[in-house]
Amino acid sequence: MRIRYNLNKIIIGTIVFNILMLLGYYILFASVGFYGDYNILNENLDSKASQIAQSINENQDYHSVLNHYIENENLIFRLEDLDSKVIYESDENKLNFFYINSVKPVRLSNEIYLLKVIKPLVKDEIFKLPSIRHIFYVELIIIIFIMISLSQILYFRFVKPIESLQKAVASYKGHLNIERTRRFDEIGKLQNSFVQLAENLQEEKEKQNRIIASISHDIKTPLTSVMGYAERFKKGNLPPERTTKYLNTIYMKSMAIKDLVEEFDDYLSYNQKRALKKQEIIVNDFMRVIKNLD
Numbered sequence: 001m002r003i004r005y006n007l008n009k010i011i012i013g014t015i016v017f018n019i020l021m022l023l024g025y026y027i028l029f030a031s032v033g034f035y036g037d038y039n040i041l042n043e044n045l046d047s048k049a050s051q052i053a054q055s056i057n058e059n060q061d062y063h064s065v066l067n068h069y070i071e072n073e074n075l076i077f078r079l080e081d082l083d084s085k086v087i088y089e090s091d092e093n094k095l096n097f098f099y100i101n102s103v104k105p106v107r108l109s110n111e112i113y114l115l116k117v118i119k120p121l122v123k124d125e126i127f128k129l130p131s132i133r134h135i136f137y138v139e140l141i142i143i144i145f146i147m148i149s150l151s152q153i154l155y156f157r158f159v160k161p162i163e164s165l166q167k168a169v170a171s172y173k174g175h176l177n178i179e180r181t182r183r184f185d186e187i188g189k190l191q192n193s194f195v196q197l198a199e200n201l202q203e204e205k206e207k208q209n210r211i212i213a214s215i216s217h218d219i220k221t222p223l224t225s226v227m228g229y230a231e232r233f234k235k236g237n238l239p240p241e242r243t244t245k246y247l248n249t250i251y252m253k254s255m256a257i258k259d260l261v262e263e264f265d266d267y268l269s270y271n272q273k274r275a276l277k278k279q280e281i282i283v284n285d286f287m288r289v290i291k292n293l294d
Contacts, residue, residue: 002185003158010153014146021142026135033131041100041121048075049102049117056106056115062088076118081111098126161187169194176202211267218260222253 026034052069056062066077070090079088098121106115126132165187168178176198181188229246232238238246 003187006157006185010150014150018139018142018146022135022139025138030131030135030138033134034129037129037131038100041119042102045100045102045117045119046104048119049104049115052117053104053106053115056108060108062106062108062115066090074120074122076120078116078118079106079113080116081113087113158187161191165191165194172198211264215260215264219257222256226250226253226257 052065055065059065062079066079066088069075070077075090077088077090078086080086099118100121101116101118104115104117106113127136161181161183165178171177176195178191178195180195181191183189183191229250232246233243
């Protein structure tokens with residue numbers, strides 16, 4: 001769970017870092033360029049609105065003038081008098097979240113009206129703005145930087161310890177080549193468990209070596225006596241009483257060796273895991289055995 005928690009922290013940290021970097025770039029650099037681009041769009045729309053107002057003043061037929069621009073350009077118009085009474089309004093369903101507008105006075109039949117020209121900004125127009133393109137390039141650079149940094153963090157924090165542990169496990173041949181770690185996540189627990197297992201195996205191996213050395217020493221002593229007495233038998237010319245003594249000694253020493261071997265077998269049997277054998281039984285017979293035990 002700690003690895004998942006750490007990964008979540010890293011992901012949240014990268015998102016916050018990305019937002020802060022973009023916000024800092026906008027405040028320090030992009031805001032000036034954005035307002036400059038916005039002013040250029042407003043100036044172009046003001047020029048277009050002045051041209052349309054001049055056409056209406058000259059033609060006096062605002063319907064034909066406005067319909068012409070509606071058919072050929074992405075513009076929305078609203079014409080109202082000085083009392084805010086709307087006398088003409090085009091379809092505003094094309095209006096979206098991003099738009100600019102300009103208001104120009106027009107004269108119709110010696111009366112003054114206000115012409116409001118609205119230009120919705122479509123996606124292509126927004127992305128063509130230099131300030132928006134710069135923000136996109138900066139975001140791309142930030143993402144590349146985050147990906148490189150994130151890959152390094154993940155490698156040194158998670159991948160490299162796992163690789164080291166994998167190599168230690170693969171190359172383990174009785175010699176411990178990895179130390180305990182102070183990490184408390186799953187990788188740290190796994191590494192410490194492996195170290196503990198290796199230490200237990202080493203202790204068990206040393207214990208077995210001591211037992212084998214002790215048994216070897218205990219066997220060598222009576223075995224040396226057996227070999228010595230047997231050597232005397234090979235030479236011959238032994239009196240009967242000495243022959244009987246030597247035979248008894250050889251027998252006693254052989255029994256001592258036998259007892260040592262049996263003790264060693266008992267030790268091996270005790271430490272050896274035995275597999276459980278499954279066997280089908282009859283329930284009535286099983287219940288009868290239990291009843292007899294009572």
